[in-house]
Structures are given as structure tokens and as C-alpha cells.
Amino acid sequence: MKLTRRQQDIYQTLLDNRERFDHPPTYDELCRLLGLSSRGSLHKHIQALVQAGLVEPMEGLQRGIRLTEPEKPEGIPFLGRIAAGRPIEAITQAELMKVPDELLGRGPCYVLQVAGDSMIEEGIFDGDFVIIERQERADNGDIVVALVNNDEVTLKKIEQKPGQVILYPANSAMSAMVYTPDQVQIQGVLRGLMRGYS
Amino acid sequence: MKLTRRQQDIYQTLLDNRERFDHPPTYDELCRLLGLSSRGSLHKHIQALVQAGLVEPMEGLQRGIRLTEPEKPEGIPFLGRIAAGRPIEAITQAELMKVPDELLGRGPCYVLQVAGDSMIEEGIFDGDFVIIERQERADNGDIVVALVNNDEVTLKKIEQKPGQVILYPANSAMSAMVYTPDQVQIQGVLRGLMRGYS
DNA sequence: TAGAATAGAGAACAAGTGGAGAACAAATCA
DNA sequence: TGATTTGTTCTCCACTTGTTCTCTATTCTA
Numbered sequence: 288m289k290l291t292r293r294q295q296d297i298y299q300t301l302l303d304n305r306e307r308f309d310h311p312p313t314y315d316e317l318c319r320l321l322g323l324s325s326r327g328s329l330h331k332h333i334q335a336l337v338q339a340g341l342v343e344p345m346e347g348l349q350r351g352i353r354l355t356e357p358e359k360p361e362g363i364p365f366l367g368r369i370a371a372g373r374p375i376e377a378i379t380q381a382e383l384m385k386v387p388d389e390l391l392g393r394g395p396c397y398v399l400q401v402a403g404d405s406m407i408e409e410g411i412f413d414g415d416f417v418i419i420e421r422q423e424r425a426d427n428g429d430i431v432v433a434l435v436n437n438d439e440v441t442l443k444k445i446e447q448k449p450g451q452v453i454l455y456p457a458n459s460a461m462s463a464m465v466y467t468p469d470q471v472q473i474q475g476v477l478r479g480l481m482r483g484y485s
Numbered sequence: 486m487k488l489t490r491r492q493q494d495i496y497q498t499l500l501d502n503r504e505r506f507d508h509p510p511t512y513d514e515l516c517r518l519l520g521l522s523s524r525g526s527l528h529k530h531i532q533a534l535v536q537a538g539l540v541e542p543m544e545g546l547q548r549g550i551r552l553t554e555p556e557k558p559e560g561i562p563f564l565g566r567i568a569a570g571r572p573i574e575a576i577t578q579a580e581l582m583k584v585p586d587e588l589l590g591r592g593p594c595y596v597l598q599v600a601g602d603s604m605i606e607e608g609i610f611d612g613d614f615v616i617i618e619r620q621e622r623a624d625n626g627d628i629v630v631a632l633v634n635n636d637e638v639t640l641k642k643i644e645q646k647p648g649q650v651i652l653y654p655a656n657s658a659m660s661a662m663v664y665t666p667d668q669v670q671i672q673g674v675l676r677g678l679m680r681g682y683s
Numbered sequence: 684t685a686g687a688a689t690a691g692a693g694a695a696c697a698a699g700t701g702g703a704g705a706a707c708a709a710a711t712c713a
Numbered sequence: 714t715g716a717t718t719t720g721t722t723c724t725c726c727a728c729t730t731g732t733t734c735t736c737t738a739t740t741c742t743a
Contacts, residue, residue: 291689310490313730328691330732349699349730350489385585390681410608410680430682480680482608483588484628491701511719526702528721547710547719 294335297321301342301354311351361385363396363418369432369442370402384416390479392420397475399432399442406430406442408457411480417442418479423472430477436470442477492533495519499540499552509549559583561594561616567630567640568600582614588677590618595673597630597640604628604640606655609678615640616677621670628675634668640675 290298300321304312314326314333323329333352336342343353362383384398401415409430411417425431431445433454443454443464452471455463488496498519502510512524512531521527531550534540541551560581582596599613607628609615623629629643631652641652641662650669653661 293690310493314732315730323691325692326731327693327733331690333731345731347698347731348487348489350487351730353487384587385583387583387585387679389582390679407608410605410610410613412608415608477682479682480678481585481588482678484675484677489700512721513719521702523703524720525704525722529701532721543720545709545720549719 290335290339294332294339297329297332298336298341301336301352305354308351311353313349313351317352363391363398365398365400365416367399368402369399369417369440386418386479386481390418390481392418392476392478395421396478397421401442405456405458405461406444408459409444411442411457412482414482416481417477418481419475420478421475423474425473425476431473432475432477434472434474435464435466437472440474445471445473488533488537492530492537495527495530496534496539499534499550503552506549509551511547511549515550561589561596563596563598563614565597566600567597567615567638584616584677584679588616588679590616590674590676593619594676595619599640603654603656603659604642606657607642609640609655610680612680614679615675616679617673618676619673621672623671623674629671630673630675632670632672633662633664635670638672643671 297317301312301317304320308316312320314329318324318326318329321329333342337344341355343355345353362385365382365384386396386398396418399417399419401411401413401417404413407413411430419432425445425447427446429445430442432440432442433445434440435454441454443456446453446455447468450467452466452468453463454466454471495515498515499510502518506514510518512527516522516524516527519527531540535542539553541553543551560583563580563582584594584596594616597615597617599609599611599615602611605611609628617630623643623645625644627643628640630638630640631643632638633652639652641654644651644653645666648665650664650666651661652664652669
């Protein structure tokens with residue numbers, strides 16, 4: 288729903304004066320603030336804001352004009368599955384997943400679901416959810432999400448030496464891969480893991 | 486339940502004067518404080534606050550208007566560490582730990598921190614947090630918290646046969662233990678696991 | 684330029700809100 | 714025990730507040 292100019296005005300006024308009121312303003316109070324002299328006129332605008340979801344509808348009650356709380360979306364985005372050898376499956380609508388604070392890094396994080404057994408010896412199993420902190424650099428020994436050759440995304444333990452980057456799986460059936468630094472782009476570092484037992 | 490303006494007023498007054506009274510205020514006292522002359526009027530407002538969960542309902546008693554304690558720490562209790570061979574360290578003050586819904590069972594749950602490597606081949610490492618659903622029965626193959634000989638608590642995979650109970654570790658350096666059913670008491674079933682990488 | 688959309692004024696209305704006070708019953712106190 | 718306090722329920726009333734109208738002026742647009 289698109290807002291008219293005046294409606295945006297009024298919404299802005301509501302935002303600006305949010306603190307000034309100890310109580311949410313009534314139509315009359317807001318009219319005075321806006322220099323209107325008719326509640327009826329204001330009512331149409333407020334209805335538009337309600338339609339737009341910016342103002343709480345008052346269901347027959349008289350408790351002033353309340354802005355809808357932009358409900359803080361708890362959780363961090365779940366971006367899909369990661370398998371060695373396949374790019375992250377794009378998930379169009381990033382679903383949010385609640386994660387305990389203890390497992391979060393300091394920076395922005397996201398969640399991936401592990402596909403495959405390449406890290407099984409680190410206790411990371413197929414189907415586990417990993418919490419990844421988005422960052423471009425990692426320390427040696429960190430487990431990282433790495434984009435290799437701009438093509439495939441993989442979860443591996445990293446070792447960076449001058450001139451080469453080694454990605455170690457944690458599965459004795461697989462072998463480490465050696466790349467040049469410009470082949471490997473770090474997309475995040477493992478910060479936490481969650482597993483559900485049905 | 487949304488509060489009306491006067492109800493907010495009154496709630497604020499209650500908060501502000503919380504210290505001033507040695508006893509929680511009666512309706513009459515609060516009326517005087519608010520400039521009301523009718524208990525009946527106040528009663529309606531207080532009822533709204535009770536509905537909103539801000540004031541304790543008084544069940545027939547005459548003990549004044551008490552605020553409900555606002556704290557509602559969500560999470561499930563963290564009960565300590567579990568090691569094969571040792572009882573759960575008693576934690577006097579059960580700390581609460583937030584856990585994603587996906588990792589919770591249907592019933593009451595608690596969290597333990599794993600000590601030792603006895604389940605390492607199941608991807609359960611030293612220091613991991615496990616979410617346990619409190620129940621006395623388990624299916625074969627479940628990973629359970631079991632009290633053995635009323636003495637030691639351990640996290641193992643269980644197999645129950647007529648006349649015997651076998652507890653399997655997931656560590657090839659350790660061997661399974663066989664007990665009689667009355668030696669083993671199931672205290673919960675593994676539902677989830679969380680691991681943090683510093 | 685005609686028509687549509689936007690904005691506002693003001694009247695009238697119904698319902699919600701806040702309060703007074705009486706009457707009661709249970710709890711508490713002397 | 715009897716007297717009093719205290720919470721509850723009730724009816725009644727004033728007045729705010731949100732809503733719905735109609736009417737008018739202005740601005741935008743095809």
C-alpha cells in the first residue's frame with residue numbers, strides 16, 4: 288500500500304513525537320499537533336496508516352494512536368544447506384532461526400544446514416545446523432565457509448600459508464585440497480553448532 | 486491486553502510508590518494517592534492490570550495491591566556437567582539457558598554439559614551442551630542419561646532386552662556395559678545438542 | 684479541461700472510558 | 714464475639730474518543 292505525501296508527513300510526526308507523549312496521542316491531540324481542526328480528516332489518514340500496517344488498528348477501543356512495534360525479528364537468517372562441492376542452495380525467503388546467545392559471534396551471523404559427512408571427525412554431521420559469523424578473514428585452524436573458484440561453497444578447516452590455502456576435511460576418506468589465495472574466498476567462520484535428535 | 490491511559494497512569498503510580506509503602510497499598514490508600522473517591526472505580530482499573538499480568542490477583546485475601554514480579558527468564562535449567570562415571574555435579578542455583586525450540590522435546594527439558602569423550606563417535610564432544618527431555622522410558626537406540634547403581638550418571642546409547650540393559654559408549658576405546666534393569670534408571674533422553682566454537 | 688485523487692471542515696453518533704456511590708460478603712482486628 | 718476494614722459488584726452519569734457522514738477546496742492527471 289502506497290502512502291500519500293500527507294500520510295507520510297503524519298507518520299513522520301508520529302515517529303518524531305513518540306517520546307514526547309507519555310501516552311499514545313488521541314486524535315484530538317494529534318490534530319492539535321498537526322494544526323488540523325477536524326478529527327474526521329485525520330481519521331482518513333490514520334486509516335491509511337493502519338492499512339499500511341504502520342499503526343495498530345484500534346478495535347473499538349479508545350486508547351490513542353499507537354504505532355505498530357516493528358517486531359524485532361528474533362533470530363538469524365537460515366540460508367540453506369551447504370555441501371562440499373555444491374553452492375549454497377539459494378533460499379528466496381530467508382527464514383529466521385532462533386539461536387542461543389552463547390553460540391553467536393560478535394558480528395552478523397547466519398545458519399546453514401550441513402549436507403554430507405566431510406567434517407564428521409570434527410563432530411559435524413549430516414543435517415546439523417552450523418552458526419556462521421560473516422567475515423572475510425580467518426585464523427589458521429578455524430572452520431570456515433569458503434567459496435572456491437567462485438563456484439562451490441564448502442565447510443572446511445583452513446590453513447593459510449604464504450602463497451597457498453589448504454582446506455582440510457575432517458574425514459579420513461577425503462583428502463585436503465590446496466589452492467592459491469585468490470581461488471578461495473572466506474565467507475564466514477564457524478561459531479556454533481546445533482543438532483536435533485528427533 | 487493493552488492498557489488504557491488511566492491504567493498506565495495507575496500502574497506507574499504503583500511502581501513509583503512501591504518503596505514508599507511497607508505494606509502493599511490497599512484500595513483506599515491508593516484511591517487517596519490518586520485522588521479518587523470511589524474504591525469501585527479503582528477496582529475496574531486494577532482488574533485490567535491483573536488481566537494484563539502486571540498485578541497479582543488476590544484470591545479472596547485482603548493484603549493490598551501487589552505488583553507481579555516482572556521477571557520471566559525464559560529458557561530451561563542448566564543442571565551441570567555429566568561425565569561417565571561421575572554423578573551430575575549439583576548446581577545449587579539452576580541457571581537458565583535459552584534453547585531454540587527446534588531442539589526441545591515435547592516434555593520438560595534440561596541442559597547438561599558433556600564431560601569426556603565417551604560419545605565422541607556420535608559427534609558428542611567434551612564441552613558440548615546436550616538438551617535432555619526428562620522421561621523414564623526410552624526406545625532402543627536412544628541416547629539417554631542413565632543413573633547406574635544409584636551412584637553414577639552417564640550419557641550412553643541404550644539397548645533394553647528382557648532381563649538386561651546394555652549401555653553403549655560411542656568410543657571404540659571403551660566397551661559396552663551390561664546391567665540388570667533394576668540397576669539402571671533412565672533420567673532423560675537426548676533431544677538436542679549445542680556446541681560453541683570460541 | 685474534465686475528472687479523479689487528495690485534503691480538510693464540521694456535524695452527528697455510538698461506544699468506550701473514568702468516576703461516584705451504594706450495598707455486600709469475606710477477611711481481619713479488638 | 715462484634716466491629717471494622719477491605720475487596721467486590723452493581724447501577725448510574727459525564728464526557729472523551731473514534732467513527733461516519735456530507736460538503737468544499739485544492740492539486741494532480743489523462
